[in-house]
Amino acid sequence: MTLQGVLDAVAAVCMIAGALLSLAAGVALLRFPDLLSRMHAAAKPQVLGLLLMLTGCAIRIATVVDITTMVLIAVFQLATAPVAAHMVGRAAYRDGHTRTDLLIADELAPDMEKFADAPSDPPPP
Amino acid sequence: MSRLQAPLTRRERLRSRITAVIGLVLVWDLLWGDFSLLNTVFGVLVATAILVVFPLPPVKFGGRLRPVGVVRFAARFLFDLVVASFQVALLAFRPGRPTNAIVAVRLRVPSDLNMTLVAEAVSLVPGSLIAEADHQTGTLYIHMLGVRDEAHLERLRAGVLLLEARLIRAIGSDEELRKVSAPRAGDREESPS
Incomplete structure (x- = not known):
């Protein structure tokens, strides 16, 4: 097998694995019971899915301009996905959109009054 | 500002x-x-x-880069990312609903930078999500997906602390390193309820 053939095979494996992980994220989004669990699906398997997809593309395309752009996409995905997930998750928990019957432990509930009037909340007008 | x-x-x-x-x-x-x-x-x-x-807020970086620690942290992080991605993918296709838990983990180095980086790394590994963070005490409240029982929960909690220790070994100062290496006295004891 030529080098090009090997590279093509690696790229194909990366892309298919990435696509399957993204599919799993989609299925999880539909099947998981409450918002916090769904945030896991929205934020996570798809991160690795995207990284694998970008790796596959980088191997196939292999021009410097495109690869540098893909590196940036990966970096910003890694930096922003957790922040977005945290903001949605935090709001969801405060608004009580959590299925507490599915939690085997909740160590946040007893400490919640600490956050009741946290300074990050905007003051009432 | x-x-x-x-x-x-x-x-x-x-x-x-x-x-x-x-x-x-x-x-x-x-x-x-x-x-x-x-x-x-x-x-x-x-x-x-x-x-x-647009001046950036000041970030205090007291430590120094340790190349071996950085490589070890990155390698372990990638490994965790892959393993946990497939675990969550499996959970998505398996019948039945996963049981979850919210765990409070008190970090040993409550600096802004350390809290942010640990929170980022914890969030990126599938199956754990930051639900709330307490700035004053350096506590992260982490929502964990697919927690089976109390023992599993304790293992996950220990995992977060190990991640913190690896991060400090990568970029922490000597003093911070002592903090994560020593056994902690003021440990928060949770009795199983």
Whole structure:
């Protein structure tokens, strides 16, 4: 097998694995019971899915301009996905959109009054 | 913008500005896909202009980079990312609903930088999500997906602390390193309810 053939095979494996992980994220989004669990699906398997997809593309395309752009996409995905997930998750928990019957432990509930009037909340007008 | 909590010395502030400029120039060059001298010089100009108009909040970085620790942290992080991705994918297709838990983990080094980086790393590994963070005590409240029982929960809690220790070994100062290496006295005891 030529080098090009090997590279093509690696790229194909990366892309298919990435696509399957993204599919799993989609299925999880539909099947998981409450918002916090769904945030896991929205934020996570798809991160690795995207990284694998970008790796596959980088191997196939292999021009410097495109690869540098893909590196940036990966970096910003890694930096922003957790922040977005945290903001949605935090709001969801405060608004009580959590299925507490599915939690085997909740160590946040007893400490919640600490956050009741946290300074990050905007003051009432 | 509050400048109240800025006990940075001139040198530290200069260092954090230079780091910011280098980061922005790197992004600039990557966006253009062009690492030529002219492009880089222009990037420095743009980065400086941005930082003059939108100054970044001061970040205190007391530690130093340890290359071996960084490599170990990155390798373990990638490994965790792959393993946990497939675990969550499996959970998605398996019948039945996963049981979850919210765990409070008190970090041993409650600095802003350390809390942010641990929170980022914990969030990126599938199956754990930051639900709330307490700035004062350095506590992260982590929502864990697919927790089976109390023992599993304790293993996950220990995992977060190990991650913190690996991070400190990568970028922490000597004092922080002592904190994560020593057994902790003021440990928060949770009795199984």
